Amino acid sequence: MSSRDAxxxxxxxxxxxxxxxxxxxxxxxxxxxxSTTGGSSDEALEKVGKxxxxxxxxxxxxxxxPGWSKPFEQKTGCKVNNKEAGTSDEMVELxxxxxxxGVSASGNATARLxxxxxxxxxxxxxxxxxxxxxxxxxDQSYNTFEGVSYGIPHGRGANLLMWNGDDVSPAPDSWNVxxxxxxxxxYKGKISQYDxxxxxxxxxxxxxxxxxxLGIENPYALDEEQFNAAVDLMKEQQxxxxxxxxxxxxxxxxxxxxxxxxxxxxxxxYFALKGEDVPVEASPASQGFLPKEGATGWSDxxxxxxxxxxxxxxxxxxxxxxxxxxxxxxxxxxGEAPAQELACKQTxxxxxxxEYHAEEPQFWERVYYWETPLADCGxxxxxxxxxxxxxxxxxxxxx
Amino acid sequence: MRLSGRSRMxxxxxxxxxxxxxxxxxxxxxIYAFNSSRILEWPPPSFTTHWFDQAFNSEAARExxxxxxxxxxxxxxxxxVLGTLAALAVARHRFFGRETISFLVILPIALPGIVTxxxxxxxxxxxxxxxxxxxxxxVGHATFCIVVVYNNAVARLRRLSGSFEEASADLGADPWQTxxxxxxxxxxxxxxxxxxxxxxxxxxxxxxTNFTIGAGEQTLPIWIYSxxxxxxELPIVNAVAVIVILISIIPVYLAHRLGAEEGGTTGGRGAxxxxxxxxxxxxxxxSVP
Amino acid sequence: MASEAVVERxxxxxxxxxxxxxxxxxxxxxxxxxxxxxxxxGYLGSLALLLVAAFWSVDPxxxxxxKSFTLENFEALIDEPxxxxxxxxxxxTALLVTITDAIIAFPIAFYMAxxxxxxxxxxxxxxxxxxxxxxxxxxxxxxxxxxxxxGAINWALEPIGLSGPGYGTTAVWLVFSxxxxxxxxxxIYAGLERIPNSLISASEDLGASPFTTxxxxxxxxxxxxxxxxxxxxxxxxxxxxxxxxxxxxxxxxGNVIFSNVANNQPFAAALAIVPIVVMIAYLLVARRLxxxxxx
Numbered sequence: 001m002s003s004r005d006a007x008x009x010x011x012x013x014x015x016x017x018x019x020x021x022x023x024x025x026x027x028x029x030x031x032x033x034x035s036t037t038g039g040s041s042d043e044a045l046e047k048v049g050k051x052x053x054x055x056x057x058x059x060x061x062x063x064x065x066p067g068w069s070k071p072f073e074q075k076t077g078c079k080v081n082n083k084e085a086g087t088s089d090e091m092v093e094l095x096x097x098x099x100x101x102g103v104s105a106s107g108n109a110t111a112r113l114x115x116x117x118x119x120x121x122x123x124x125x126x127x128x129x130x131x132x133x134x135x136x137x138x139d140q141s142y143n144t145f146e147g148v149s150y151g152i153p154h155g156r157g158a159n160l161l162m163w164n165g166d167d168v169s170p171a172p173d174s175w176n177v178x179x180x181x182x183x184x185x186x187y188k189g190k191i192s193q194y195d196x197x198x199x200x201x202x203x204x205x206x207x208x209x210x211x212x213x214l215g216i217e218n219p220y221a222l223d224e225e226q227f228n229a230a231v232d233l234m235k236e237q238q239x240x241x242x243x244x245x246x247x248x249x250x251x252x253x254x255x256x257x258x259x260x261x262x263x264x265x266x267x268x269x270y271f272a273l274k275g276e277d278v279p280v281e282a283s284p285a286s287q288g289f290l291p292k293e294g295a296t297g298w299s300d301x302x303x304x305x306x307x308x309x310x311x312x313x314x315x316x317x318x319x320x321x322x323x324x325x326x327x328x329x330x331x332x333x334x335g336e337a338p339a340q341e342l343a344c345k346q347t348x349x350x351x352x353x354x355e356y357h358a359e360e361p362q363f364w365e366r367v368y369y370w371e372t373p374l375a376d377c378g379x380x381x382x383x384x385x386x387x388x389x390x391x392x393x394x395x396x397x398x399x
Numbered sequence: 400m401r402l403s404g405r406s407r408m409x410x411x412x413x414x415x416x417x418x419x420x421x422x423x424x425x426x427x428x429x430i431y432a433f434n435s436s437r438i439l440e441w442p443p444p445s446f447t448t449h450w451f452d453q454a455f456n457s458e459a460a461r462e463x464x465x466x467x468x469x470x471x472x473x474x475x476x477x478x479x480v481l482g483t484l485a486a487l488a489v490a491r492h493r494f495f496g497r498e499t500i501s502f503l504v505i506l507p508i509a510l511p512g513i514v515t516x517x518x519x520x521x522x523x524x525x526x527x528x529x530x531x532x533x534x535x536x537x538v539g540h541a542t543f544c545i546v547v548v549y550n551n552a553v554a555r556l557r558r559l560s561g562s563f564e565e566a567s568a569d570l571g572a573d574p575w576q577t578x579x580x581x582x583x584x585x586x587x588x589x590x591x592x593x594x595x596x597x598x599x600x601x602x603x604x605x606x607x608t609n610f611t612i613g614a615g616e617q618t619l620p621i622w623i624y625s626x627x628x629x630x631x632e633l634p635i636v637n638a639v640a641v642i643v644i645l646i647s648i649i650p651v652y653l654a655h656r657l658g659a660e661e662g663g664t665t666g667g668r669g670a671x672x673x674x675x676x677x678x679x680x681x682x683x684x685x686s687v688p
Numbered sequence: 689m690a691s692e693a694v695v696e697r698x699x700x701x702x703x704x705x706x707x708x709x710x711x712x713x714x715x716x717x718x719x720x721x722x723x724x725x726x727x728x729x730g731y732l733g734s735l736a737l738l739l740v741a742a743f744w745s746v747d748p749x750x751x752x753x754x755k756s757f758t759l760e761n762f763e764a765l766i767d768e769p770x771x772x773x774x775x776x777x778x779x780x781t782a783l784l785v786t787i788t789d790a791i792i793a794f795p796i797a798f799y800m801a802x803x804x805x806x807x808x809x810x811x812x813x814x815x816x817x818x819x820x821x822x823x824x825x826x827x828x829x830x831x832x833x834x835x836x837x838x839g840a841i842n843w844a845l846e847p848i849g850l851s852g853p854g855y856g857t858t859a860v861w862l863v864f865s866x867x868x869x870x871x872x873x874x875x876i877y878a879g880l881e882r883i884p885n886s887l888i889s890a891s892e893d894l895g896a897s898p899f900t901t902x903x904x905x906x907x908x909x910x911x912x913x914x915x916x917x918x919x920x921x922x923x924x925x926x927x928x929x930x931x932x933x934x935x936x937x938x939x940x941x942g943n944v945i946f947s948n949v950a951n952n953q954p955f956a957a958a959l960a961i962v963p964i965v966v967m968i969a970y971l972l973v974a975r976r977l978x979x980x981x982x983x
Contacts (some may be wrong), residue, residue, distance in 0.1 A: 054615065056614030057614060061629065079615075083614060084625055089947060096524075097531060098524055098530075099531050099613055101528060108783060112951065115747075115752075183870035241937065242855070243937060244811035249633055257837055259855065272437075276436055276437055331837045391948065393835075395947065396768065396770040398939050399770060399773065406898055410799050414799045417796045421815075422815075424821055427834060427840065428827070431830070480766065481723040481726060482723070484722050484723050485723040485724075488716050488720045494713075500695060500723075502971065504723070505971070507727075510735075510967060511926060511927020511928070512927055512942075513942050513945050513946055513960075514738070514927070514948070515731075519731075519734050520736040521737060522733070522734040538730070539954055541726075542730065542750065545723065566979070573702060575702070586847065599820060602821075603820075606929075607931070619823070620823055627825070636829075640823050640826040643821055643823070644821050652814060655810055656814050656841035
């Protein structure tokens with residue numbers, strides 16, 4: 001190992017190190033990772049042309065099923081590539097890769113996607129079935145930004161309070177069974193809670209009803225005092241929680257195996273468990289299908305990616321998903337209220353829309369769709385906690 | 400070694416317990432593969448071969464399986480080439496930064512998969528503007544597979560005396576001839592074992608793959624993961640896992656035989672499967688000058 | 689004549705090889721160009737690009753990074769105690785898993801190396817490697833059912849009046865120990881095989897009991913192999929987020945990175961630096977303990 005040998009090699013290493021530094025500088029001087037600021041020059045499609053042969057979607061579990069995606073493929077020739085995600089965060093992350101044409105975004109993702117310039121406005125004139133979508137789903141704060149429509153409604157639903165009929169009695173009619181530390185202690189270690197910062201809103205909904213002095217109006221627009229109250233409530237819940245679930249399968253196996261007996265769920269899991277004869281129950285008709293405080297919920301919107309690679313197929317998909325027959329199938333399969341008015345005549349269960357309150361705007365006043373917490377409270381003035389605060393708080397809640 | 404009968408017995412018990420620990424969950428998987436219920440409850444209500452039926456007929460599963468095979472083969476091939484090159488440099492030469500190479504090579508596997516995955520994904524989509532696809536997956540896999548081949552190759556090269564190569568050079572062979580006729584044959588089984596282990600690593604990798612794969616493709620682990628969101632179909636995953644285990648008996652056995660050919664009792668490192676990231680090591684050493 | 693013919697027919701490859709002959713630096717350079725280029729520029733470069741974001745901040749709504757230097761991410765990490773808890777929990781579990789695996793693996797590896805017949809060795813190696821081919825997720829889900837309230841573990845322990853650990857940190861430790869066990873067995877097996885039987889015989893001839901032989905001859909000689917295996921069990925546990933998510937409510941470093949990577953990449957990058965630092969420290973200690981030595 002003569003020093004003569006070492007020197008040229010050393011030079012080589014220095015060159016390599018220099019390269020790395022050079023790249024760091026590149027990154028610092030604004031390389032390529034700054035997406036264009038949203039809203040500047042993105043335009044909606046003018047005209048739907050010929051299909052491109054495939055479309056790549058990100059969706060919630062149960063939204064893109066062969067029952068309606070296969071006929072779509074046959075009709076339009078657009079092959080459907082579907083990726084399911086468990087949380088809105090995952091959906092935003094996937095959209096950032098630029099590999100997908102569209103996403104079924106909930107309210108806690110839509111504003112973020114628009115602000116990050118990841119989605120383009122939707123020209124609703126190009127979606128014939130949009131005309132007959134329920135009017136209380138159009139021009140909402142979660143799908144319309146600065147007067148421009150950014151998506152097509154998929155359907156809506158309320159998060160359910162589900163319990164194992166054999167283990168929990170009397171049948172609960174309030175969220176206190178998971179939220180009130182004294183009552184929840186009865187089910188210590190058996191409570192199932194959704195693993196996402198949005199769960200803080202559940203506490204806010206509970207506090208809105210039980211502690212009106214806090215003055216909570218919108219469970220997603222919380223000032224510091226209200227936010228801390230909600231976070232404290234969730235921290236008190238934590239010791240009683242059996243499992244935080246991020247994937248539907250985890251919760252299903254939890255209820256099926258007796259690890260969980262009560263908690264927040266989606267219709268998807270509820271029906272899956274019922275189908276396997278697990279004795280689960282949810283708030284019945286006599287309670288208005290909701291615990292007395294109301295519930296958080298979702299109203300999801302199909303959004304199209306900016307610079308989508310297959311825009312024509314995406315528009316075809318957006319029109320297809322609210323085709324009356326299809327939307328009826330979608331809604332019945334998942335167990336949510338359809339977005340399409342005409343779907344109510346196409347459901348197999350003739351009472352479906354009535355049971356799911358699809359045509360009752362006043363029912364939805366007790367359901368707080370997921371929204372993105374914004375620093376300006378969404379109204380332009382006011383000081384609320386923003387989404388990053390929610391994420392950090394959720395990390396501390398779980399511990 | 401002379402061990403008392405009692406020590407021998409204790410050792411045997413320890414081995415039995417260890418093996419039981421390893422196999423009990425696998426037995427559970429097999430039982431579930433025949434589970435008639437759609438959800439994973441215990442004990443299973445009754446048995447059926449329905450899931451195996453579905454597994455064999457599932458186009459998505461088959462495609463995912465072949466995609467994984469493709470990715471694995473190419474990734475391990477790249478890893479074998481790069482790993483051998485690096486091993487040759489480290490084991491046969493001395494130069495500044497030799498230790499750093501070993502460290503560098505192990506880094507992709509030592510760091511959490513999510514860090515590697517996000518870093519590579521960002522570079523592909525934002526800096527290089529390459530669409531994510533099987534190609535990017537292969538790049539990601541090859542990166543952390545290099546270490547596996549490298550370790551095996553370095554360890555084997557250390558055991559092979561360099562004097563053979565010097566003799567070859569003295570006899571007038573150029574470096575390529577020396578490699579082809581002297582070094583490579585001696586390393587062959589180590590390379591194959593390393594390659595197989597690299598393949599296994601790539602085959603079961605999910606975290607980095609999740610971040611580097613395109614929309615239209617699925618590797619087997621991704622397909623399995625996506626079934627976590629389709630709980631009504633979940634048991635098919637157990638059937639697929641059982642099929643894969645059975646299929647893998649052959650390559651594992653081959654790997655063992657190949658490894659056992661040379662170096663006598665010190666061979667047999669064989670192939671391994673993998674978790675999120677991982678590596679097997681030929682001689683327990685992870686490299687070095 | 690013959691030599692002329694040889695000279696004419698030399699291919700490009702041969703000429704290239706001839707160029708390299710004797711020139712060690714060129715040889716080293718040529719050998720390393722590929723791997724180093726790939727690893728340093730491709731991998732390290734990507735890593736650097738990600739980690740530099742740790743010094744930036746993010747606009748909370750759009751998630752766009754503001755590339756002005758700031759230490760706020762590190763401040764947040766240090767101020768909020770939950771992150772210290774999470775890091776400690778992860779490192780502690782990684783250490784526990786490593787120790788557990790070393791303890792379980794050693795007898796098996798020893799038996800395989802020193803006591804098993806030729807066929808027994810082959811069978812054991814296959815038996816240990818086979819489980820690795822069943823998917824990671826499938827194995828963790830199998831453990832989920834074993835650990836569940838109605839699961840096999842509770843069912844087996846009930847008659848004695850005990851109950852299983854259920855989900856939680858203990859479950860995470862169990863599952864990780866299970867998953868990475870083969871990665872500990874194989875290196876130890878290889879290391880033990882290289883201990884010549886003559887050394888052991890010599891120790892016995894000198895009058896040492898089996899236990900003393902083990903303690904003073906076998907253990908020190910196989911220790912580097914144990915440490916080498918531990919690098920894998922430690923690092924695999926350190927970075928994993930899927931298992932904690934499936935069998936517990938615990939947050940590990942990987943989980944927090946995962947939940948922040950979508951909306952706050954600078955913070956996620958700052959979090960990512962932690963396991964890197966831990967790993968570097970571990971590798972340095974391992975080197976000190978001789979894992980990288982050729983025994």
